[in-house]
Amino acid sequence: AKTQQRSGHFYFTRSMGVEIRERVRMMHALRSAFSKHELFLMYQPQMDLTTRRPVGAEALLRWRTADGKFVSPDRFIPIAEYSGLIIDIGEWVLRTACAELVRLRAAGHEDFTMSVNVSQVQFRHPQFLPMLRRALQDTGAPPHFLELEITESMAMEEPDLLAQMLAQVKETGVHIAIDDFGTGFSSLSHLQRLRVDRLKIDRAFVTEITGSSRGSSIAEMVIQLGRNLGLSIVAEGVEDERQAQVLYHLGCPLAQGFLFARPMAAGELEEWLRGEEA
Ligand code: C2E
Ligand code: CA
Ligand code: CA
Numbered sequence: 001a002k003t004q005q006r007s008g009h010f011y012f013t014r015s016m017g018v019e020i021r022e023r024v025r026m027m028h029a030l031r032s033a034f035s036k037h038e039l040f041l042m043y044q045p046q047m048d049l050t051t052r053r054p055v056g057a058e059a060l061l062r063w064r065t066a067d068g069k070f071v072s073p074d075r076f077i078p079i080a081e082y083s084g085l086i087i088d089i090g091e092w093v094l095r096t097a098c099a100e101l102v103r104l105r106a107a108g109h110e111d112f113t114m115s116v117n118v119s120q121v122q123f124r125h126p127q128f129l130p131m132l133r134r135a136l137q138d139t140g141a142p143p144h145f146l147e148l149e150i151t152e153s154m155a156m157e158e159p160d161l162l163a164q165m166l167a168q169v170k171e172t173g174v175h176i177a178i179d180d181f182g183t184g185f186s187s188l189s190h191l192q193r194l195r196v197d198r199l200k201i202d203r204a205f206v207t208e209i210t211g212s213s214r215g216s217s218i219a220e221m222v223i224q225l226g227r228n229l230g231l232s233i234v235a236e237g238v239e240d241e242r243q244a245q246v247l248y249h250l251g252c253p254l255a256q257g258f259l260f261a262r263p264m265a266a267g268e269l270e271e272w273l274r275g276e277e278a
């Protein structure tokens with residue numbers, strides 16, 4: 001069925017009804033999954049491209065339903081945002097990742113960093129800062145080893161408000177990375193004003209660097225921009241050695257992707273790290 005539009009009014013069609021019912025169903029399932037502790041985190045290592053050693057990890061949320069199926073965060077995060085569930089889920093993600101950071105330090109990984117994705121709905125919530133401070137306090141996580149990843153699209157909206165928020169986050173000592181960098185249109189002055197710590201080059205631009213023969217790539221421009229601003233840079237979605245080589249030669253210090261490691265459960269990560277150090 002097609003959507004009919006007459007003089008600015010939209011009429012609901014049957015397929016739209018199905019779509020909405022599906023979302024509502026998923027929202028209930030997600031709420032129940034969260035309360036039954038069916039959500040969990042996986043951790044994907046981030047590597048130093050010079051030493052080829054792990055320097056940190058990104059926490060990634062997972063949902064396995066009762067019948068064993070995985071739902072992608074790309075599907076359920078928007079529903080968590082839309083329903084407001086992201087506030088509680090996001091707090092749990094932050095606390096769980098902080099606790100894992102503390103555990104890793106106790107196991108001897110003292111310079112290891114932990115990156116946590118923060119949704120804009122969560123970030124804009126009036127209780128975000130108190131929530132962050134409480135999580136740090138309760139878990140004993142060292143703020144300088146924690147990083148929040150916010151997306152570039154979020155960085156472009158309401159720049160004044162965002163700059164103010166980021167300044168307050170920085171006061172806690174927690175670092176900020178701009179995720180999926182290159183997909184939006186942040187200006188140089190804008191970036192400078194936000195005083196972020198790190199740029200994450202989106203996977204789409206990493207894939208591109210060995211694909212085409214064009215002289216200069218977006219990845220290359222992002223690396224130059226980051227270096228000029230004195231920011232840390234990490235390339236995401238690095239899947240093969242050629243990409244890693246090109247990134248290294250372009251001056252990108254850090255990388256994350258299937259070439260090095262897939263996201264893994266907390267216990268697996270600790271074991272993997274022991275193997276990398278041997
Ligand atoms: P993202 O933050 O850009 O995360 C990177 C995604 O790329 C992850 O997918 C990761 O598993 C995947 N990936 C890593 N290395 C490779 C690679 O070499 N090749 C390919 N093809 N993919 C790779 P995932 O875990 O499905 O997450 C998808 C998105 O969901 C994330 O994108 C992030 O925006 C969101 N997300 C995940 N966890 C959380 C969370 O705890 N909170 C919030 N707000 N969003 C989250
Ligand atoms: Ca991310
Ligand atoms: Ca990303």
Ligand code: CA
Binds near residue numbers: 180203
């Ligand atoms: Ca992405």
